[in-house]
Amino acid sequence: MWEFVGRISNIVQLVSVFPWLFTAYFFWRRAKRYKTLLQQEEQAVSNVPFAIAIGLIGTGDISGQVSQFLKNKNLQMGIEPLFLPSGQGITKDNMQDLLHKLLKIKSKLTDKGATEVHLFIASPVAFGVAIGAILDNWIPVKVYHKSHTGDYEFWTKLHKGYIPGLDHSLLKDVMDAEL
Structure with missing residues (x-):
């Protein structure tokens, strides 16, 4: 019985790594996009x-x-x-x-x-x-x-606060790709 529980536990641990990797990639990609947009904002002048x-x-x-x-x-x-x-x-x-x-x-x-x-x-x-x-x-x-x-x-x-679909802002540019 305990051997069966141990195997199930190992499978759950292996499967749970995939959502963690997906989430880590998601946040890494968002941070990279935000940094790029911030650099573009710095160089742009009205x-x-x-x-x-x-x-x-x-x-x-x-x-x-x-x-x-x-x-x-x-x-x-x-x-x-x-x-x-x-x-x-x-x-x-x-x-x-x-x-x-x-x-x-x-x-x-x-x-x-x-x-x-x-x-x-x-x-x-x-x-x-x-x-x-x-x-x-x-x-x-x-x-x-x-x-x-x-x-x-x-x-x-x-900039003004972000309301989806209402205003243009740096945060909107980052979030729209995910919505």
Whole structure:
């Protein structure tokens, strides 16, 4: 009896490896497709792009660094700076004023017909969340981060949430092949 149970157990183990392999392949393929689409997003630029350079950690205006990065990448666009003077940082007392200034920049870029924003941020994480809330559901926003090497790198594109069949987004491109 136990010999029979042992054989059945071995068969179940051998058969169960196939769903696991299929699932692993499925997720590997999705990750590869997402990475490819993200690289394509990084290189694509719309008709009227702008950059927003936010420096709020006491480093002063970072628009010079951003300008050099854009020049190295052969990207031509206007830069809207938002910064505090060197040696000053963001506090709960000046946060509302800075958010109001960001809203003014958003309105200004909307009036200019901006079709996408390249966002360069040097600020506390809490303020980054507020930035995301302000720029949510507006135009495509490409987020850049200054890495430990001192160069900016593209991290992600902020876009509206995905509803199958309703909107075009990077996530939709990844998911549609599977639906």
